[in-house]
Amino acid sequence: MTTDRILPSREAEDLLDLTRAIGDRHLATHVNRHERDETYPEGVFKVLADAGLLGLPYSEEFGGGGQPYEVYLQVLEELAARWAAVAVATSVHTLACFPLDRYGTAEQRERWLPQMLDGRLIGGYSLSEPHAGSDAAALTCQAVKFTNGYTISGTKSWITHGGRADFYALFARTGVGPQGISCFLAPGSHDRLAFGPPEQKMGLHAIPTTTAYWDGAELEAERLIGAEGQGLGIARRALPQRPSADT
Ligand SMILES: Cc1cc2nc3c(=O)[nH]c(=O)nc-3n(C[C@H](O)[C@H](O)[C@H](O)COP(=O)(O)OP(=O)(O)OC[C@H]3O[C@@H](n4cnc5c(N)ncnc54)[C@H](O)[C@@H]3O)c2cc1C
Numbered sequence: 001m002t003t004d005r006i007l008p009s010r011e012a013e014d015l016l017d018l019t020r021a022i023g024d025r026h027l028a029t030h031v032n033r034h035e036r037d038e039t040y041p042e043g044v045f046k047v048l049a050d051a052g053l054l055g056l057p058y059s060e061e062f063g064g065g066g067q068p069y070e071v072y073l074q075v076l077e078e079l080a081a082r083w084a085a086v087a088v089a090t091s092v093h094t095l096a097c098f099p100l101d102r103y104g105t106a107e108q109r110e111r112w113l114p115q116m117l118d119g120r121l122i123g124g125y126s127l128s129e130p131h132a133g134s135d136a137a138a139l140t141c142q143a144v145k146f147t148n149g150y151t152i153s154g155t156k157s158w159i160t161h162g163g164r165a166d167f168y169a170l171f172a173r174t175g176v177g178p179q180g181i182s183c184f185l186a187p188g189s190h191d192r193l194a195f196g197p198p199e200q201k202m203g204l205h206a207i208p209t210t211t212a213y214w215d216g217a218e219l220e221a222e223r224l225i226g227a228e229g230q231g232l233g234i235a236r237r238a239l240p241q242r243p244s245a246d247t
Contacts, residue, residue, distance in 0.1 A: 005074060012071045015056075019075045022051055023082040031083040034206040038198070040164065041206050044086055045093075049119025053079075054093055058101050062113040085204040089122075092160040096123030096169040098238040099183045103226035111222075112185060116167065124165035126156045126186070126212060127235050133158075136171070136181075137232055141214065143172035143182055149221045150174070150184065152192075152214040162210030163195035164188075171235050172214075174228045181231035184223045192217035 007013050026047045034041050048054055056072040058064025065072075072094070080087035097116045100108060115121045132139040141154025152172055159168070170186035187193075196211035226234055 003077075007071065007074070008068060012067065012074075015065075015067070015071065016074060016078060018051060019053065019078045022047060022053075023078055027079065027082040027086055031086075031206075035085070035203075036205075038205040040208070041083075041086060045089070045119060045122055048079075048086075048090060052118075054090065054119030054122075055097060055117030057094065058097060058117050062101070062109055063117040064101075083206070085207040088204055089161050089207045092125050093119075093123045093165075095238055096125045096165075096167070099169050099225045099234050100185055102237070103183070103230070103234055104185075108185070108222065108225065112167070121166040122161065122164070124159050124161040124168045124188075125238070126159050126162075126168040126170045128158045129155060130157050130211075136235055137178040139171060139173060139181065141170075141172040143174050143184065143219075145174065146218070148218075150182075150219050150224065152184070152186070152217045152219060154214050156212045156214070158199070158209055159195075159212055160207060160209050162198075162208055162212055164208060168212075169225075169238070171231045174231075178232050179229045181235070182228050183225045183231040183234045184219055185225055186217075186219060186223065190217045 026044060052065055053075060055063060056065035056067045056075060057069050060066040076087050076091055079090060100113055116123060127136055129139045129141060141156055143150040143152050166188040168186045170184045171181055173180055174182040192215045194213045198208035198210055201209060
């Protein structure tokens with residue numbers, strides 16, 4: 001079925017053509033095997049990164065695509081039409097870039113953002129916990145401050161790309177109540193971080209969704225994104241994923 005698209009520019013039309021071509025060649029041809037066998041699509045995100053599809057709604061200053069949100073969403077639709085799991089992971093990666101892009105300091109952005117937006121680093125978003133889904137303010141994962149950083153302890157659940165991502169936008173508790181949640185740019189691996197087996201899902205088999213177990217992992221202070229206590233606001237603003245919005 002073809003879709004009539006309303007796009008704002010010739011550049012956006014070309015981008016959609018490119019996405020369809022890449023999707024037909026690199027996604028549609030492999031989707032059935034990976035979804036059936038529940039195997040990770042090695043190399044697919046490199047293809048999307050090389051095409052510039054992993055930072056589309058972010059500013060070009062740090063390597064984003066500088067595209068309006070409506071164009072980014074239409075690219076996601078074209079990816080999803082060919083491989084839903086890859087589109088979801090692309091969406092979550094893009095979402096995971098939001099806290100640093102919007103709330104990071106200049107130094108933090110310069111250090112990490114270019115590699116995130118050009119897809120060299122793939123991101124996950126770690127807000128949910130076993131007993132904190134819709135009610136994210138109920139999360140209990142702890143981030144205890146020490147001289148040079150924070151010690152992370154707790155269980156996070158339902159992480160798209162869990163165990164595979166290079167970094168996580170991680171939300172953990174530095175105080176009490178809704179104002180006691182902070183956001184961290186956590187590394188994808190750490191000797192005090194372990195992941196559970198992939199959840200048994202009804203679909204989206206090729207990309208794992210897992211639990212993460214943080215057991216006293218020390219993160220450097222520079223990995224706090226925004227101010228202490230700002231995390232829940234960051235998490236909620238990230239979910240609509242509108243980097244160009246003012247809120
Ligand atoms: C495939 C998959 C991938 C996911 N990936 C991620 C990820 O990458 N990162 C991450 O952090 N999380 C992820 N999640 C978790 C997802 O964000 C949560 O499932 C979601 O927040 C809902 O939480 P819950 O499942 O605990 O449901 P609940 O919060 O228990 O909600 C269950 C039902 O109750 C309804 N409900 C809840 N509260 C109210 C209320 N106050 N009034 C009326 N109705 C209510 C909800 O709408 C829902 O229908 C993923 C989940 C899935 C299934």
